[in-house]
Amino acid sequence: MGLLTGALPDFPWDTLVPFAERAMAHPDGIVDLSVGTPVDPTPELVQEALAAAADAPGYPTTHGTLALREAVAAWFARRRGVPGLDPAAVLPTVGSKELVAWLPALLGLGAGDVVVHPRTAYPTYDVGARLAGATPLPADDVAVWAGRPDVRLVWVNSPANPTGQVLGVDELRAVVAEARRAGAVVASDECYALLAWDEPWAGGGVPSILDPAVCDGDHTGLLAVHSLSKQSNLAGYRAAFVAGDRALVSRLLEVRKHAGMMVPAPVQAAMVAALDDDAHVAEQRARYGRRRRALRDALEGAGFEVDGSAAGLYLWTRAAGAGQDCWRTVADLADLGILVAPGAFYGPAGARHVRIALTASDESVARAVARLTGA
Numbered sequence: 205m206g207l208l209t210g211a212l213p214d215f216p217w218d219t220l221v222p223f224a225e226r227a228m229a230h231p232d233g234i235v236d237l238s239v240g241t242p243v244d245p246t247p248e249l250v251q252e253a254l255a256a257a258a259d260a261p262g263y264p265t266t267h268g269t270l271a272l273r274e275a276v277a278a279w280f281a282r283r284r285g286v287p288g289l290d291p292a293a294v295l296p297t298v299g300s301k302e303l304v305a306w307l308p309a310l311l312g313l314g315a316g317d318v319v320v321h322p323r324t325a326y327p328t329y330d331v332g333a334r335l336a337g338a339t340p341l342p343a344d345d346v347a348v349w350a351g352r353p354d355v356r357l358v359w360v361n362s363p364a365n366p367t368g369q370v371l372g373v374d375e376l377r378a379v380v381a382e383a384r385r386a387g388a389v390v391a392s393d394e395c396y397a398l399l400a401w402d403e404p405w406a407g408g409g410v411p412s413i414l415d416p417a418v419c420d421g422d423h424t425g426l427l428a429v430h431s432l433s434k435q436s437n438l439a440g441y442r443a444a445f446v447a448g449d450r451a452l453v454s455r456l457l458e459v460r461k462h463a464g465m466m467v468p469a470p471v472q473a474a475m476v477a478a479l480d481d482d483a484h485v486a487e488q489r490a491r492y493g494r495r496r497r498a499l500r501d502a503l504e505g506a507g508f509e510v511d512g513s514a515a516g517l518y519l520w521t522r523a524a525g526a527g528q529d530c531w532r533t534v535a536d537l538a539d540l541g542i543l544v545a546p547g548a549f550y551g552p553a554g555a556r557h558v559r560i561a562l563t564a565s566d567e568s569v570a571r572a573v574a575r576l577t578g579a
Contacts (some may be wrong), residue, residue: 216327216549217238217239217549220238220534220543220545220546223534223535223538223543224236224238224538224543226535226538226539227537227538227540227541227542227543228541229541230539230540230541231541232541232571232575233541234541234542234543235541235542235543235564235568235569235571235572235575236543236564236568237499237542237543237544237560237561237562237563237564237572238543238544238545238559238561239545239561239563240365240434240517240518240561240562240563241439241561241563242433242434242437242438242439242563243563243564243565244437244488244491244565245437246436246437246438246440246441247436247437247478247481247484249477249478249481249484250436250438250474250477250478250484251474252477253473253474253476253477254441254470254471254473254474255470256473257469257470257472257473257474258470260468260469260470262469263466264466264467264468264469264472265466266295266457266460266461266464266465266466267295267296267457268294268295268296268445268467268472269469269472269473269476270291271472271476272294272296272445272472272473272475272476272479273291273292273294273296274291275475275476275479275480276289276291276294276445276447276479277289277290277291277294277447278479278480279479279480280412280414280428280447282482283398283482284394284397284409284412284414284415284428285409285411285412285415285416285417286412286414286415286416286428287416289414289447290450292450292453292454293423293447293448293449293450293453294445294446294447294453295445295446295447295453295456295457295460296443296444296445296467296472296475297429297444297445297446297465297467298442298444298465298466298467299431299433299439299442299443299444300393300395300429300430300431300433300444301328302465303429303444303446304326304328304329304332304359304393304429305328305331305332305335306332306335307332307357307391307427307456308332308333308335308336308338308356308357309332309335309336310455310456310459310460311356311357311389311452311455311456313333313336313337313338313356313357314336314337314338315337315338316338316339316354317336317338317339317354317356317357318333318338318339318340318341318349318352318354318355318356318357319332319333319336319338319339319340319341319356319357319358319359320341320342320343320348320349320355320357320358320359320388321333321340321341321342321343321358321359321361322342322343322344322359322360322361322364323342323343323344323551323553324364324366324367324547324550324551324553324554325342325359325361325364325365325550325551326361326365326366326393326550327549327550329359329361330342333357338356338357339354341355342551342553346378346379346382349382349386350382350385350386351385351386352386353386353387355383355386355388356387356388356389357388357389357390357391358379358383358388358389358390358391359391359392359393360376360379360390360391360392360393360413361392361393362376362392362393362394362397362410362411363394363396363397363399363400363405363410363514363515363516364516365393365395365396365516365518365550366516366518366520366545366547366550366554366557366559367511367512367513367520368401368512368513368514368515368516368518368519368520369512369514370400370405370410370514370515371411372411373411373415373417373418376392376411376413376415376418377417377418377419380413380418380419380425380426383425384424384425387425388425389425389426389427389449389452390413390425390426390427391427391429391446392412392413392414392426392427392428392429393429394410394412394413394428394429394430395429395430395431395433395434395444396410396434396515396516396517397409397410397412397430397515398410398435398485398489399434399435399489399492399515399516399517400514400515401493401496401513401514401515402514402515405514405515410515412428413426413427413428413448414426414428414447414448423448423449423450424449424451425449425452426448426449427446427447427448427449427452427453428446428447428448429444429445429446430444430445430446430447431443431444432444432475432478432479434517435485435488435489436478436484436485436488437488438474438475438478441471441474441475442467442471443467443471443474443475443478445475491566492517492562492563494566495562495564495566495569496519496562498569498570498573499519499560499562499569499572499573500513500519501573502572502573502576502577503519503521503560503576505576505577506576506577507523507524508521508522508523508524508533509521509522509523509524509527511557517561517562517563518559518560518561518562519559519560519562520547520557520559521533521544521557521558521559521560522547522556522557522558523556526556527556527557528556529555529556530546530547530548530554530555530556530557530558531546531548533546533557533558534546534558537558540572540575540576541571541575542572542575542576544558544559544560544561545558545559545560545561546558546559547559
């Protein structure tokens with residue numbers, strides 16, 4: 205009965221419809237910067253790999269092909285500073301959102317269990333806890349939940365959606381140490397890890413929860429979640445994976461076998477091609493970097509301030525000075541034909557910010573810049 209009793213919040217994006225209509229009324233049309241949906245082409249090498257694997261009459265394995273799991277392990281070593289990841293400790297998922305939503309349930313959490321997540325956060329962390337019948341606890345400070353025996357899962361999101369905050373090695377080590385004292389699992393959502401803009405992260409990389417500097421080479425109780433949607437323009441493929449503690453991954457695998465949660469075989473082949481190639485990721489990052497610079501300069505020139513946003517695909521923006529209610533900022537920008545997401549979607553702490561996505565074409569970004577600058 206839990207899913208039918210109104211325990212879940214209303215889907216937030218429905219409340220944005222009137223502002224979308226307002227933006228669409230602009231004489232030059234809407235520029236939609238509200239949702240982080242990739243708009244650039246899926247790399248040809250990935251499309252070719254998908255097509256080459258299109259003859260797939262049999263069921264794919266839930267655990268994924270060995271080629272995919274080895275490609276993930278090699279990618280972690282090459283791009284994330286995590287050597288020696290066991291391919292058996294890798295599990296493909298149908299995009300990352302389904303794993304975020306179902307992880308508490310897959311881990312067997314329920315009434316009386318607490319799921320910690322960032323105060324300003326992707327709403328699905330909260331929803332996932334509620335789907336399992338557990339209690340969500342928004343908290344950024346480890347001291348808020350330290351010593352609580354009911355904490356069973358701790359979500360980390362670095363780089364963060366929507367704020368772009370990056371957690372350093374020391375901050376991640378503190379989370380891991382306290383979670384291990386409590387016997388809780390740490391799940392780290394790292395989907396934006398290859399899109400760092402500010403130093404030291406742009407040059408030195410964003411640390412993973414599986415990095416030896418964070419966990420001393422021990423993956424016990426740790427899971428890293430990653431998606432190819434953003435870095436490789438594969439949102440439509442639903443291509444993601446979770447990796448880390450082999451025992452935990454085995455538990456997830458057994459439940460997912462029963463539930464039929466399988467990534468299609470052609471998508472798995474496409475994932476291998478994407479993971480093995482770094483050039484297209486660098487090319488896409490350069491596109492986002494150009495759009496980010498243009499939008500940030502225009503926003504600041506128009507009297508807005510961008511906070512944080514050290515990494516990821518968003519500019520966490522507020523009216524200058526003390527700021528204003530996020531819905532007023534949404535309305536102000538809608539009058540310019542620009543649709544953005546209110547910070548309130550991501551928790552009460554975001555009530556004076558809006559989230560502005562970089563995932564629009566160069567032409568659309570240029571139109572937004574022109575409206576903001578009056579050019």
